[in-house]
Amino acid sequence: MVHTFSADGTFYLFDNASGALHICDALTAEVVKKRNGETYDLRGVKEEDVKEIEEEIAELEKQGVLFAEEEKEIPAKSEEIKALCLHICHDCNLRCEYCFAGQGNYKGRSEYMSFEVAKAAVDFLIANSGKRKILETDFFGGEPLMNLSVVKQTVDYAKAQGKAHGKKFLFTLTTNGVLLDEETARYLNEEMENVVLSIDGRKEVHDGVRKTVNGKGSYDVIIENITRFVKMRGDRHYYVRGTFTKKNLDFGNDVLYLADKGLTEISLEPVVTDENSPLYISEEDVPAIAEEYRRLAREYKRRKAAGEKLFRFFHFQIDLDGGPCLRKCVSACGAGNEYFSVTPWGDIFPCHQFADLPEYKMGTVFEGKLDGKIRSLFRDNNLYTRKACENCFAKYHCSGGCPANNIRKGGDINTPYKVTCGMMKARMECALDLYAAEKSEENR
Ligand code: SF4
Ligand code: SF4
Structure with missing residues (x-):
């Protein structure tokens, strides 16, 4: 999907599948919204102008930098701890x-x-x-x-x-x-x-x-x-x-x-x-x-x-x-699979955010083995198992939210915490805007 937004009067199109960021005009943003099935406003705009923009969009699509196909990159199931x-x-x-x-x-x-x-x-x-x-x-x-x-x-x-x-x-x-x-x-x-x-x-x-x-x-x-x-x-x-x-x-x-x-x-x-x-x-x-x-x-x-x-x-x-x-960051921090926290007495938890939840104890550093059920909960649930993230433009940078926040506030590992989602999206737009400003300066 293509995300449209503006910052300080500059309009942007962000194609999260290809990672391409385009600067456009307000009209093009409305045409893209229409294509996305979002609310748009093309009142008073001539049909031929819309057509011309649609042709430009089709050209960028052919180049793979707009409405690019999503390719799922399923993370390898490594058992190595880092x-x-x-x-x-x-x-x-x-x-x-x-x-x-x-x-x-x-x-x-x-x-x-x-x-x-x-x-x-x-x-x-x-x-x-x-x-x-x-x-x-x-x-x-x-x-x-x-x-x-x-x-x-x-x-x-x-x-x-x-x-x-x-x-x-x-x-x-x-x-x-x-x-x-x-x-x-x-x-x-x-x-x-x-x-x-x-x-x-x-x-x-x-x-x-x-x-x-x-x-x-x-x-x-x-x-x-x-x-x-x-x-x-x-x-x-x-x-x-x-x-x-x-x-x-x-x-x-x-x-x-x-x-x-x-x-x-x-x-x-x-x-x-x-x-x-x-x-x-x-x-x-x-x-x-x-x-x-x-x-x-x-x-x-x-x-x-x-x-x-x-x-x-x-x-x-x-x-x-x-x-x-x-x-494309699909599985965030690696907590519970490649990364663990250890309490002062040697108990192992997926990360520090779980250390007060006994049901998430995965083993001890002395036994040397980990609870397979908890480990697969963290390893097998990632961005792609989070329904709410499917159409989110920030997904490859957010990876579907912090697992601890999802569990504690969303109710389960696949339910993002809405409060942090809203903030993530706002920060991402700022980051993209600053990135574009930096690039245009480099190319000057
Ligand atoms: S948040 Fe404050 S009280 Fe808690 S561990 Fe850190 S420094 Fe200590
Ligand atoms: S911002 Fe929210 S909806 Fe978007 S990828 Fe992150 S957790 Fe999912």
Whole structure:
């Protein structure tokens, strides 16, 4: 199908099967809508003008760049595991109001992962990685820096085992920044391929939801630690990862605020929380959020035109040039099949979002085998098994939504969470618009 949309007065046609993006005029967009069976408006337009446009469309169709045939690319059913998320610490030094992890302990017991469990997890990953040479390990929490000694032991062990087995480990650590002093920053810069830093943006926004154990705002200590870390980081990968809630639907200002602080790699995600929470984002908020994405995209373009310092907003990054494999992402993150999370006591779950749901326990790192039924639920359900995604223009970039959100909010793995769908589509239009602007600049 072909998606029509406009951004700042420019009309676009996006053909998701071929990945082709065309700039067109308003009339052509209406003709395409008619062909799509959508509501259109061709009142007062001469028949011969419509015919001429239809002929141009037919020509592009012949070239395979408009109304292209959908070719289903069913993902291979690999049994190789590529990554583990180690819950190195089920405890936290913050008490964020929206915490997905029960403020550190996943609504269970507070516990720190021992080196014994971490070692078994590394062994499990190597033993189940087949021919894969690159293996990924994420240190996650709660707050993993509260158990830094085990992080260090695990890194040393994984590197040594990797060498012995012909594998290379890439490490990532996600931290709220409270304990990110200079010495720790040096260590992370040496060992971590990527570091994810949690901060929500403006002081009043951040402190409104992210309090310390004593109920005080955590912004001051975090911004100092994170900005120092990013300066020390140089050009190595990192990104700041924040959350926005009902209380800051003007979250574009938080993105810009972080960018102006020199934190230029940014991801800001909508909160997914209980409907009774004052932070809850509902379907009714989606139009305002969509407009906020558009405002942010406009500001990005303005900064670019003015030669000001830019930022990279994760959701505005899109690759239409990377070929069909890159373009058509059918099974998203790989949770539950190639990627798993491990609790401090060694239980395996599809990802951290399931760690408080005992029915999703898939095994332990000590037993070394996984529940086949749960694994096939995650492996065999993908974009193509999600009816609601069939005609969605964003499908090859969204992959049918986050499995955890689908299950928790949609009711099952194949039912997308409508609130995030609306946001995904709005972000995608912004990303396409920015992509087109970038390309036309390159070709100037
Ligand atoms: S820092 Fe993360 S784990 Fe800790 S309370 Fe906040 S959201 Fe939860
Ligand atoms: S989950 Fe929603 S946005 Fe994503 S492909 Fe499906 S319908 Fe589209």
